[in-house]
Amino acid sequence: MQTTDVLVVGSSAAGLVAALTAKSTDPSRSVTVVRPEEKTLVPCGIPYTFGSIESTDRNILPSDKMFADAGVELVFGTVAEIQTGRRFCRLESGEEIGWKRLVLATGSAPYVPSWLPGTDKLNVFTVPKDKTYLDAMKLELQAAERVVVIGAGFIGVEISDELAQQGKQVVLMEKLPQILGAAFDADVANRAEEILKERGVTVQIEADVREIRGGDRASGVVLADGTVLDADAVVLAVGYRPRSRIAVEAGLVVDEAGFIVVDEYLRTSAEGIFAVGDCAQKTDFATRKAIPVMLASTACAEARTAGINLFKLSAVKTFSGTISIFSTALGDTGFGVAGLTETQARKESFDIVTGIFEGMDKHPGALAHTHRQFIKLVVGRESGVILGGEILGGLSTGELTNMLGFIIQNRMDVNAVLTSQIGTHPLLTASPAGYPLLKAAADAAQQIMGAAVAGVA
Amino acid sequence: MQTTDVLVVGSSAAGLVAALTAKSTDPSRSVTVVRPEEKTLVPCGIPYTFGSIESTDRNILPSDKMFADAGVELVFGTVAEIQTGRRFCRLESGEEIGWKRLVLATGSAPYVPSWLPGTDKLNVFTVPKDKTYLDAMKLELQAAERVVVIGAGFIGVEISDELAQQGKQVVLMEKLPQILGAAFDADVANRAEEILKERGVTVQIEADVREIRGGDRASGVVLADGTVLDADAVVLAVGYRPRSRIAVEAGLVVDEAGFIVVDEYLRTSAEGIFAVGDCAQKTDFATRKAIPVMLASTACAEARTAGINLFKLSAVKTFSGTISIFSTALGDTGFGVAGLTETQARKESFDIVTGIFEGMDKHPGALAHTHRQFIKLVVGRESGVILGGEILGGLSTGELTNMLGFIIQNRMDVNAVLTSQIGTHPLLTASPAGYPLLKAAADAAQQIMGAAVAGVA
Structure with a gap:
């Protein structure tokens, strides 16, 4: 039986970073990665392979070269079984690999709702991180004129926009009263919906989808009121579920939602086994509750922490809770959120105020390509501590959202x-006197402390 | 004699923010601003009024409306004298205004080198924050074909680029071996120089300018080796000096470079008198030495701190030292720096390592408008604390630089x-696995602690 010091299962963002961190933390350790797929996709780039990126071939994680350069061994295969006591994994091929530390980075898979009839038809797609599947799906979508996308989270919104830019008639269905799930408060989500509509997507919120109709191929989507929307293809984008079956079968503790339970060092309940990325449980930085966030960036932060702590715990860093940091763009408008939204904070009964300011992202406004910039901060009333914030702006919104992440x-x-x-x-x-982040903070400070203490300008 | 609780002298960025902060901190106080000019320009927008912004009329600070809305009184005039003991100011008009607190936001004026003959010729310009002057200057420059710009700091570089984009033949002269002064290390500054050249500006470093030649009007610039560069106009951009004459005459302590000495609450040596912005002394956050930084953003941070602390010192915030945070752009390339450069840190004998990474500012690289992103961090070897950093990237560089500011x-x-x-x-x-800021930090960590401790991926 081959043995390795560190075995990493999966090589998307989390597995890649865990393996490289493990190797660079202690180059004398042998590190092996097992993955089923020949090539790994850049996960957040997937929606853009339907338009902005000409092919999935141009959306490949350069992991193979990085592994080779770092001296990490890559094995193609699927792990069928984990033996926790004797510390080895058996692959579907029958091959066995022993390990001293195991890192599970098995990711997530699209959720297919069992209550929805018709999801098995030929032209009904999910959005897995699977190049072969996506290439076939893209060919089908290229031939389609009318596409119904079910689920207006980030993936559904981004794919809808890309397909509309390709000239398709796209209807985006969302069961909630706003798009982008619960990631944003309604004020920002509604603005995203407006822009999506301006860009040609038909958006239907509070849509009660009951059936995907047709024979072998879907011909349309049926709503609760009997309306039928004709469709040449249907995309299901109703979320992802952690891939934790092999962990469950090995007896690791997994929570109700299927996430592998981990501590602040990303250690699972089984000795020597870590879990990182979409398959691992996340605890919210502020609420301390489990949250179903699945983000490559979060996965990488966890993977770095795990990779450092595999053989000896490091006082350097534990993972002190997940801060949801999302951003996306529709045309030249960026949307970002870090930490808690106002809705989430109120639901958790945080006593908060919000600080709001809207300005411009360049100055003076007479300059070309200036975009309005709206910032809302969610602030603890007693502490003044910033719990979260939302940003609507131009293309600097992604880094501005990360700045907010550092503040939190x-x-x-x-x-x-x-x-x-x-x-x-x-x-x-923005301008120094009208920098929206500082002005929003000043707005919140004034509410907390009254005008006699908080200066605002 | 009219009296006011707070008198602010000057209404560029620092005066504007100081007045508004004072008023909002305690709305029951009367706040009055005195300024000589009819309209105040957005200071950092000035170089762009020579091209990208069609007229200075579109680069006006909206201070008058902000003062009116906030209930701040605006008086047009020039303060000729400060009486510290009896607490009043005399304007040039003879009018006197009494105050309980005085905030000096008198700004800075272009430096005209006395050692350089010919600076008084009609078509030789500086770049003051003076609309009337700049409007006349713009007319002259529009008629010029060949422009020599002396001094390649931010203003000189930005104006040169704007004039070159207008089709002028621009020669930019710099006495130092690199452009952008000492703001950047040579590696970044040299890249800026290359881009400036690609965009049509002739850049001459280590230029020893000896004379501006001509009659009433300049005809050229003479170098030490006798070379003469013909010019239809000359722009002097060799820096600014604090306007502190009235402070000196009133007996306030001013440092050797002419900056009004202030403490961490922005209080001057005279009771009840504060100074903010370009006229006030800056102490570097890391070196604790005086530094001649003049930035509207720094000015606004000082003004907010002063405005809060005028009548009672607030534990809320003192000003703990200036972090130089600069950014600029040439075409689609952004340049940013926060805190100490490597050169500055070594000169101050900080024991440092640098962490460097170069990646892309979007991902995958197949996306349109992707720009390379280079980050260098300057890190204390013993503490691991980040003292500064430099960024070369796309148009998100400004906010990325501000993120670095929050980190510092x-x-x-x-x-x-x-x-x-x-x-x-x-x-x-950038991508989560290749986010240059984190990768640069990892690079520095590995040097500090050796591969056995620092994880890098």
Whole structure:
């Protein structure tokens, strides 16, 4: 039986980073990665392979070269069984690989609702991280004129937009009263919906989809009121579920939603076994509850933490809870959120105020390509600590959202933020006197402390 | 004699924010602003009024409306004298205004080198924050074919680029061996120089300018080796000096470079008098030495701090030292720096390592408008604390530089940064596994702690 110091199962973002971190943390250790697929896709790039990126061939994670350069061994195969006591894995091929530490980065798979008849028809697709599947799906979608997308989370919204830009008639169905799930408060989500409509997507919220109709091939989607929407193809984008079957079968503790339970070092309930990425349980940074966030960026942060802590726990860093940090773009408008939304915070009974400001993302407004920039901060009333924030702006929204992530991770309060030092430039940022992040912090500070204490300008 | 609780002298970025913060901190206080000019320009927008912004009329700070809305009184005039003991100011008109607190936001004026003959010729310009002057200057420059710009700091570089985009033959002269002063290390500054050249500006470093030649009007610029460069106009951009004459005359302590000395609450040596912005002394966050930084963003941070602390010191916030945060753009390439450069840190004898990574600012690279992104972090070897960093990237560079500013202000170390949570999106940011900021932190961590401790991936 082949043995390795560290065996990583899966090589999407989490597996890749876990393996490379393990190797660089201690180059004397042997590190092996097992994965079933020949090539691994850049996960967040997948929706864009239906339009902006000409082919999935141009959306490949360069993991093979990175493994080779780092001295990480790559084995193609599917792990069928984990033996926790004797510390080895059996592959479907029958091959066995022994390990001292095992990192499960098995990811997630699209959820197919069992209550919805017709999901098995030939032209009904999910969006898995599977190149062969996606290539076949793309060919089918290219031939389709009318596409119904069910589920308006990030994947559903991004694919709808890409297909509409390709000239398809796209209807996006969402059962909730707003798009982008619960990631944003309604004010921001509604603006995203407007833009999506302006860009040619028909958006139907509070849609009660009951059936995908047709023979071998779907011909349409039936709603609760009997309406039938004709469709040449249907895309199911109603979420993902953790792939944790082999962990369950090996007796690891898994939560009700199917996530492998981990501690702050990403250790599972079984000695020597870690789990990272979509398959691992996430605890919210603020609420301390489990949250079903699945993000490549979160996965990478977990993988770095796990990779450092495999053989000896490091005081360097534990993983102190997941901060949901999302961003996306529709045309030249960016949407971002970090930490708690107002809705989430109120639901968790945090006593909060919100600080809001809307300005421009460049200055003066007379410059070309200037975009409005709206920021809402969610702030603890007693502490002044920033729990979350939402941003609607131009194409700098992604990094601005990450800035907010650093503010939340450092548990900064509004007073620290409103007097923070920033740099500004006409072509790159808002103005120094009207920088929306600082103005939103000032707005919140004024509500918390009253005008007599909090300075606002 | 009219009296006011708070008198602010100057209404560019610092005066504007100081007045509004004072008013909102305590709306019962009367706040008055005195300024000489009819309209105040957006300071960092000025270079762009020579091209990208069609007229200075479109680069006006909306301060008058903001003052009116906030209940701040605006007086047009020039302060000729400060009486510290009896607490009043005399304007040039003879009018006197009494105050309980005085905020000096008198700004800076272009430096005209006395050693350079010919600076007084009609077509030799500086770049003051003066609309009337700039409007006349723009007319002259529009008629010029050949422009020599002396001094390749931010203003000189930005104006040169704007004029070159207008089709002028521009020669930019810099006495130092690199452009953009000492703001960047040579590796980044040299890349900016290359781009500037690609965009049509002739750049001459280590240029020893000796004379501006001509009669009433300049006809050329003479170098030490006798070379003469013909010019239809000359722009002097060799820096700014604080406007502190009235402070000096009133007996306030001013440092050797002419900056008004202030403490961490922005209080001057005279009771009840504060100074903010370009006229006020800056102490570097890391070196604790005086630094001649003049930035509207720094000015606004000082003004917020002063505005809060005018009548009672607030534990909320002192100003703990200036972090230089600069950014600029040439075409679609952004350049940013926060905190210390490598050169500055070594000169101050900080024991440092640098962490470097170069990747892309979107992912995968197959997406349109992807720009390379280079990050260099300057890190204390013993502490791991991030002292500064430089960024070369696309148009998200401004906000990425501000993120770095928050990292420095929070005194984060490389381990905290390399395992930080970020959000990523194909259209907006680098990839989660190759996010340059985290990879640069990992590079530094590995040097500090050796591969056996620091995880890198």
